[in-house]
Amino acid sequence: MDFDLTPAERDFRDEVRTWLEEHLVGEFAGLRGRGGTGQEDIPVAQQIAWERELAGGGWLGIDFPSHLGGRECSLSEQVLFHQTYVEARAPGRLPNMGVTLLGPTLVAYGSPEQQQRFVPAILAADQFWCQGYSEPNAGSDLANVATKAVLDGDRWVITGQKIWTSLAQYSDWCFVVCRTDPDSVRHGGLSYLLVPMDQPGIEIRPIVQITGGTEFNEVFFDAAVTDADLVVGRPGQGWEVAMGTLAFERGASTLGQQTYFRQEFDGLLAEARAGGTAGDPVIRQELARTYAELEIMRYNNLRMLTAVDSGGVPGPEMSIGKLVWSNWHRSLGELMMRVRGAAALVAEGGEGEAGAAAAEAGEGEAGAAAAEAGEGGGEGYSLDSWQRTFLYSRAHTIYAGSNEIQRNIIGERVLGLPREPR
Numbered sequence: 001m002d003f004d005l006t007p008a009e010r011d012f013r014d015e016v017r018t019w020l021e022e023h024l025v026g027e028f029a030g031l032r033g034r035g036g037t038g039q040e041d042i043p044v045a046q047q048i049a050w051e052r053e054l055a056g057g058g059w060l061g062i063d064f065p066s067h068l069g070g071r072e073c074s075l076s077e078q079v080l081f082h083q084t085y086v087e088a089r090a091p092g093r094l095p096n097m098g099v100t101l102l103g104p105t106l107v108a109y110g111s112p113e114q115q116q117r118f119v120p121a122i123l124a125a126d127q128f129w130c131q132g133y134s135e136p137n138a139g140s141d142l143a144n145v146a147t148k149a150v151l152d153g154d155r156w157v158i159t160g161q162k163i164w165t166s167l168a169q170y171s172d173w174c175f176v177v178c179r180t181d182p183d184s185v186r187h188g189g190l191s192y193l194l195v196p197m198d199q200p201g202i203e204i205r206p207i208v209q210i211t212g213g214t215e216f217n218e219v220f221f222d223a224a225v226t227d228a229d230l231v232v233g234r235p236g237q238g239w240e241v242a243m244g245t246l247a248f249e250r251g252a253s254t255l256g257q258q259t260y261f262r263q264e265f266d267g268l269l270a271e272a273r274a275g276g277t278a279g280d281p282v283i284r285q286e287l288a289r290t291y292a293e294l295e296i297m298r299y300n301n302l303r304m305l306t307a308v309d310s311g312g313v314p315g316p317e318m319s320i321g322k323l324v325w326s327n328w329h330r331s332l333g334e335l336m337m338r339v340r341g342a343a344a345l346v347a348e349g350g351e352g353e354a355g356a357a358a359a360e361a362g363e364g365e366a367g368a369a370a371a372e373a374g375e376g377g378g379e380g381y382s383l384d385s386w387q388r389t390f391l392y393s394r395a396h397t398i399y400a401g402s403n404e405i406q407r408n409i410i411g412e413r414v415l416g417l418p419r420e421p422r
Contacts, residue, residue, distance in 0.1 A: 005080075012077050016084040019057050024090060028053065035092025036260065038392025039385055040213040044170055047094040052125040060099050061123035064107065068119040075305060082256025086263070095166050095215075098122035098129035102175050104248040109192075109233045109241050118173075118194070132162040132176035132195070132219065133242065139164075139398075143186045143239065147178040147221060149193060151235075154228045156180075156193055158201075158221040164399065168204050168217040171197050176221075177242050180235050190238030194230040201225065210391045211383060246400065247318050254321055255305070258298045261325075264332065264389070265294060272339045286335055290328075297324050316413035323406040326396035333390035340386065348382045 064070025121127035138144040147160025181189030201224030206214035272278035337344040411417040
């Protein structure tokens with residue numbers, strides 16, 4: 001790998017920096033250094049407004065083809081965008097499933113009609129998507145999906161339940177993995193459907209998380225419908241398409257994630273030095289180990305991206321990165337608590353921002369219950385960013401494929417080891 005930037009790449013990085021400085025003003029000026037996974041300190045409406053600001057600058061579709069509204073940036077430019085974005089302390093991005101997951105999936109698997117219908121709207125931030133994968137009995141074992149869809153004339157009729165659906169309450173559409181062959185089992189007979197959320201057959205119930213937020217939801221489909229031609233790929237090809245979607249989740253943006261992790265680590269190191277805990281030999285050793293692992297993670301992600309720079313769908317080796325970063329960040333949250341000591345157990349008193357946001361988002365009994373619970377479900381208190389990181393990072397090793405699933409993929413599909421006994 002050549003880490004030296006070409007003149008064109010330096011110009012691109014400067015363009016990104018300049019645009020961010022010019023646009024992180026006015027209503028967006030106070031968002032610097034805020035947001036991010038699990039932080040929930042920026043109202044969703046403001047995050048959506050920032051996504052539309054980015055779309056106006058052409059920054060949502062940097063890796064998409066130009067005929068769909070994208071910029072067709074090279075892989076190195078994509079990496080530079082995500083790194084520069086984080087270095088500028090621009091706000092943590094809304095989990096935009098349309099840009100990061102569905103859009104690339106449609107480019108790889110969708111029909112030209114599906115691409116033209118959905119991708120330009122996604123890149124303009126006019127349309128937001130959620131992901132209908134997990135179910136109460138099909139989490140890490142996604143092949144156990146029970147949600148059913150039956151073709152009835154010119155439409156699919158969908159019945160079932162999805163869970164842990166991020167930002168479903170703000171989404172216009174959902175890409176849903178469901179069983180369309182009633183006689184099928186496991187990976188066979190699944191299809192990947194595009195389903196509008198604003199219809200009578202869909203109910204959304206926010207889930208109050210340990211951090212007090214309501215990013216996740218239960219979604220119930222009771223004879224919900226979508227058009228017959230809104231299946232991505234062929235009916236029955238859903239497993240292949242769904243796995244392709246997960247691979248896109250682990251692309252160039254992971255290098256921006258590593259930059260954010262470095263900022264978190266630098267903040268932790270500064271606090272450890274200021275508070276004197278950096279002098280503790282055990283803490284000092286853990287800080288050194290955490291730094292070394294972060295550097296290894298960064299180089300490994302660069303190596304994996306280099307391996308897939310030939311276009312198409314990333315391969316199963318992307319599971320290596322997911323396994324590594326999720327465990328590293330969970331350990332970082334634990335180290336944050338140890339550096340702070342007993343003070344980490346104390347939260348500030350207050351009404352609870354996430355609880356209030358839940359009331360606004362839920363628009364019903366679930367929202368009211370979340371507001372009553374307050375932040376974190378207690379008597380009403382406010383977590384700081386380190387406490388949120390510690391609590392939220394407990395989920396990293398479960399969502400988007402648990403540690404056990406990632407190790408199976410790496411063993412069987414990357415290393416060629418025998419399949420685990422079924």
